[in-house]
Amino acid sequence: MDQIFEMVSDVLLGAGALGAAIYCVVLARRLKRFSTLENGVGGAVAVLSAQVDDMTRTLDAARKAAGESSRTLTDLTERAEAAARKLELMMASLHDLPDETMDGREGAEAAQDADWERAAAPPPAETPMFSTRRVAVREAVQ
Template identity: 55%
Template sequence: MGLLADILLVAGTLAVAAYCYVLSARLRKFATLESGMGSAVALLSAQVDDMTRALDRARGSAQASATGLEALTARAEMAAARMEVLLASMHDLPSPDRATDSRPLRFIRRKTSRAVEEDAL
């Protein structure tokens, strides 16, 4: 009975040794930076760094575009306000269909006397 237990113990030890050998080989492949999973992790890390830099550049560009767009919007609002004032002043002019007098307007210049001009200076 003791001999059978010793044989089973040796068989179990050999099985565990083979299992450890296989695990160590897999771990070596996993940790190798050139060809294993380590290279994939290093590659992904480099890609994450590149994407972070690209995102920072895009964020800066978007901020600059937003600032420029805000300035252009402010200019457009000012121009729209001026146009509204001009449009409102156009309503004060007489329309051509209401004009009953078809004669052109005449402008008269009057000469002022020298005394009035000298007093003004």
């Protein structure tokens, strides 16, 4: 009877070894497919790694551009503030001018109107409106 138990245990041990061998072969094939770079998770990891590198480079470039834009904007803001201060000083200096002129308007407005009137005035009647060099030479000789 001991021989039967030994034989059954040997058969069960062999079956277990055969099952473990089949399991190892199947697992090895799955791991091989899992770790290939072209297909499977290995390929996905490689692609994701490359995308992370690209995104890191893009993010660095965007940070650099944002820093430059920030500096430019700061410079422009400072220039605008300086111009605003100058304009405020000019406006304050306009208050020092006389308030009224001969016709009751402010000085700058009256001066501007006088300039417009001079520019719009017709030329004197003795000079022709359009003349050529010949006419000008003839008149100079006479």
